[in-house]
Amino acid sequence: AQSVTQLDSQVPVFEEAPVELRCNYSSSVSVYLFWYVQYPNQGLQLLLKYLSGSTLVKGINGFEAEFNKSQTSFHLRKPSVHISDTAEYFCAVILNTGFQKLVFGTGTRLLVSP
């Protein structure tokens, strides 16, 4: 069975500092990878996705992620965070087979302070 692991439940960082949110997955088949962001009491917004092609994916709000097949990782990065980036971030995968069920990690809360 596939699974998604977000090891850090919370990541505190100062404004304008770089940040990396970690995501690892396990699957015996090829996967497609996503990062979503959730602001308080709101739905999920798609930040970026990896379907195929270049392993470095750029998303909205200055975020990017790199697909690393050998390490089964899809870490999210931003070189300089803003206060407004404070939110919950979810990594998710879908299998390349059968019904494309989206499996989510447990989320990482990014806390940006001045």
Next chain:
Amino acid sequence: DGGITQSPKYLFRKEGQNVTLSCEQNLNHDAMYWYRQDPGQGLRLIYYSQIVNDFQKGDIAEGYSVSREKKESFPLTVTSAQKNPTAFYLCASSIENSGRNIQYFGAGTRLSVL
């Protein structure tokens, strides 16, 4: 404005009562989904529908029911059999992109028990 509309934003349920959460989309998406979100647990799939008049159970369907009579609408009923209904409920719909389903989310409904 195209999007996914969930209503109400907040809902309260009395003991033994069934309540229905509304989800409407005007994106012309074929597939729709319901997720439950609890703190620290990420999102879990309740039901999904890939086409009108057809739907499938997800991972935690017990105590819930759905219908899909129209392409635009996928209401979720939380029945009295669901003993722990307090959660944030998210509806999503998806479009195919290069053979993968990309899911987009509504703003959510927060259900509490009185």
